[in-house]
Amino acid sequence: KGAELGTIALLSNISREIITLLFAPLLVKYFGKLAPISAGGATTMDTTLPIIARFSGQSFVIVSIFHGFTVDLSVPFLVVLFCSI
Structure with missing residues:
Protein backbone atom coordinates (compact mmCIF):
# COMPACT_ATOMS: atom_id res chain seq x y z
CA LYS A 1 0.00 0.00 0.00
CA GLY A 2 2.99 2.32 -0.03
CA ALA A 3 6.00 3.50 1.89
CA GLU A 4 3.96 5.74 4.19
CA LEU A 5 1.80 2.93 5.53
CA GLY A 6 4.83 0.67 5.80
CA THR A 7 6.61 3.29 7.89
CA ILE A 8 3.57 3.75 10.12
CA ALA A 9 3.29 -0.02 10.60
CA LEU A 10 6.98 -0.31 11.50
CA LEU A 11 6.86 2.56 14.00
CA SER A 12 3.68 1.16 15.52
CA ASN A 13 5.29 -2.25 15.94
CA ILE A 14 8.45 -0.83 17.51
CA SER A 15 6.43 1.43 19.83
CA ARG A 16 4.23 -1.46 20.97
CA GLU A 17 7.25 -3.61 21.70
CA ILE A 18 9.01 -0.87 23.68
CA ILE A 19 5.84 -0.13 25.64
CA THR A 20 5.53 -3.81 26.51
CA LEU A 21 9.15 -4.01 27.63
CA LEU A 22 9.04 -0.85 29.73
CA PHE A 23 5.54 -1.03 31.18
CA ALA A 24 5.11 -4.77 31.80
CA PRO A 25 5.12 -4.32 35.62
CA LEU A 26 2.41 -1.67 35.42
CA SER A 59 3.21 -20.39 34.25
CA PHE A 60 2.42 -17.85 31.51
CA VAL A 61 5.43 -18.71 29.32
CA ILE A 62 3.54 -21.39 27.36
CA VAL A 63 0.58 -19.05 26.89
CA SER A 64 2.94 -16.34 25.70
CA ILE A 65 4.69 -18.61 23.20
CA PHE A 66 1.37 -19.91 21.85
CA HIS A 67 0.01 -16.35 21.55
CA GLY A 68 3.09 -15.11 19.70
CA PHE A 69 3.07 -18.09 17.35
CA THR A 70 -0.64 -17.67 16.59
CA VAL A 71 -0.37 -13.94 15.97
CA ASP A 72 2.72 -14.41 13.82
CA LEU A 73 0.98 -17.01 11.65
CA SER A 74 -2.18 -14.94 11.27
CA VAL A 75 -0.43 -11.75 10.07
CA PRO A 76 -0.10 -12.65 6.36
CA PHE A 77 -3.75 -13.63 6.14
CA LEU A 78 -5.02 -10.60 8.04
CA VAL A 79 -2.89 -8.16 6.03
CA VAL A 80 -4.28 -9.53 2.77
CA LEU A 81 -7.80 -9.42 4.17
CA PHE A 82 -7.60 -5.84 5.41
CA CYS A 83 -5.78 -4.56 2.34
CA SER A 84 -8.51 -5.95 0.11
CA ILE A 85 -11.21 -3.97 1.94
Missing part, protein backbone atom coordinates in the same frame (compact mmCIF):
# COMPACT_ATOMS: atom_id res chain seq x y z
CA LEU A 27 0.37 -3.71 32.96
CA VAL A 28 0.44 -6.69 35.34
CA LYS A 29 -0.40 -4.53 38.34
CA TYR A 30 -3.38 -2.72 36.82
CA PHE A 31 -4.71 -5.11 34.17
CA GLY A 32 -3.64 -8.61 35.20
CA LYS A 33 -1.02 -11.14 34.23
CA LEU A 34 -2.28 -11.59 30.67
CA ALA A 35 -1.97 -7.87 29.83
CA PRO A 36 1.73 -7.90 28.80
CA ILE A 37 1.03 -10.91 26.60
CA SER A 38 -1.83 -9.12 24.90
CA ALA A 39 0.17 -5.93 24.49
CA GLY A 40 3.25 -7.72 23.17
CA GLY A 41 1.70 -9.14 20.03
CA ALA A 42 3.90 -11.46 17.97
CA THR A 43 7.00 -10.58 20.00
CA THR A 44 5.68 -12.48 23.02
CA MET A 45 7.37 -15.65 21.79
CA ASP A 46 10.84 -14.11 21.50
CA THR A 47 11.81 -10.53 22.35
CA THR A 48 9.42 -9.77 25.19
CA LEU A 49 9.26 -13.34 26.57
CA PRO A 50 11.86 -12.82 29.36
CA ILE A 51 10.04 -9.71 30.64
CA ILE A 52 6.68 -11.48 30.50
CA ALA A 53 8.11 -14.49 32.35
CA ARG A 54 9.59 -12.24 35.01
CA PHE A 55 6.48 -10.18 35.76
CA SER A 56 3.62 -12.52 34.83
CA GLY A 57 5.26 -15.70 36.06
CA GLN A 58 6.68 -18.88 34.60
Whole structure:
Protein backbone atom coordinates (compact mmCIF):
# COMPACT_ATOMS: atom_id res chain seq x y z
CA LYS A 1 0.00 0.00 0.00
CA GLY A 2 2.99 2.32 -0.03
CA ALA A 3 6.00 3.50 1.89
CA GLU A 4 3.96 5.74 4.19
CA LEU A 5 1.80 2.93 5.53
CA GLY A 6 4.83 0.67 5.80
CA THR A 7 6.61 3.29 7.89
CA ILE A 8 3.57 3.75 10.12
CA ALA A 9 3.29 -0.02 10.60
CA LEU A 10 6.98 -0.31 11.50
CA LEU A 11 6.86 2.56 14.00
CA SER A 12 3.68 1.16 15.52
CA ASN A 13 5.29 -2.25 15.94
CA ILE A 14 8.45 -0.83 17.51
CA SER A 15 6.43 1.43 19.83
CA ARG A 16 4.23 -1.46 20.97
CA GLU A 17 7.25 -3.61 21.70
CA ILE A 18 9.01 -0.87 23.68
CA ILE A 19 5.84 -0.13 25.64
CA THR A 20 5.53 -3.81 26.51
CA LEU A 21 9.15 -4.01 27.63
CA LEU A 22 9.04 -0.85 29.73
CA PHE A 23 5.54 -1.03 31.18
CA ALA A 24 5.11 -4.77 31.80
CA PRO A 25 5.12 -4.32 35.62
CA LEU A 26 2.41 -1.67 35.42
CA LEU A 27 0.37 -3.71 32.96
CA VAL A 28 0.44 -6.69 35.34
CA LYS A 29 -0.40 -4.53 38.34
CA TYR A 30 -3.38 -2.72 36.82
CA PHE A 31 -4.71 -5.11 34.17
CA GLY A 32 -3.64 -8.61 35.20
CA LYS A 33 -1.02 -11.14 34.23
CA LEU A 34 -2.28 -11.59 30.67
CA ALA A 35 -1.97 -7.87 29.83
CA PRO A 36 1.73 -7.90 28.80
CA ILE A 37 1.03 -10.91 26.60
CA SER A 38 -1.83 -9.12 24.90
CA ALA A 39 0.17 -5.93 24.49
CA GLY A 40 3.25 -7.72 23.17
CA GLY A 41 1.70 -9.14 20.03
CA ALA A 42 3.90 -11.46 17.97
CA THR A 43 7.00 -10.58 20.00
CA THR A 44 5.68 -12.48 23.02
CA MET A 45 7.37 -15.65 21.79
CA ASP A 46 10.84 -14.11 21.50
CA THR A 47 11.81 -10.53 22.35
CA THR A 48 9.42 -9.77 25.19
CA LEU A 49 9.26 -13.34 26.57
CA PRO A 50 11.86 -12.82 29.36
CA ILE A 51 10.04 -9.71 30.64
CA ILE A 52 6.68 -11.48 30.50
CA ALA A 53 8.11 -14.49 32.35
CA ARG A 54 9.59 -12.24 35.01
CA PHE A 55 6.48 -10.18 35.76
CA SER A 56 3.62 -12.52 34.83
CA GLY A 57 5.26 -15.70 36.06
CA GLN A 58 6.68 -18.88 34.60
CA SER A 59 3.21 -20.39 34.25
CA PHE A 60 2.42 -17.85 31.51
CA VAL A 61 5.43 -18.71 29.32
CA ILE A 62 3.54 -21.39 27.36
CA VAL A 63 0.58 -19.05 26.89
CA SER A 64 2.94 -16.34 25.70
CA ILE A 65 4.69 -18.61 23.20
CA PHE A 66 1.37 -19.91 21.85
CA HIS A 67 0.01 -16.35 21.55
CA GLY A 68 3.09 -15.11 19.70
CA PHE A 69 3.07 -18.09 17.35
CA THR A 70 -0.64 -17.67 16.59
CA VAL A 71 -0.37 -13.94 15.97
CA ASP A 72 2.72 -14.41 13.82
CA LEU A 73 0.98 -17.01 11.65
CA SER A 74 -2.18 -14.94 11.27
CA VAL A 75 -0.43 -11.75 10.07
CA PRO A 76 -0.10 -12.65 6.36
CA PHE A 77 -3.75 -13.63 6.14
CA LEU A 78 -5.02 -10.60 8.04
CA VAL A 79 -2.89 -8.16 6.03
CA VAL A 80 -4.28 -9.53 2.77
CA LEU A 81 -7.80 -9.42 4.17
CA PHE A 82 -7.60 -5.84 5.41
CA CYS A 83 -5.78 -4.56 2.34
CA SER A 84 -8.51 -5.95 0.11
CA ILE A 85 -11.21 -3.97 1.94
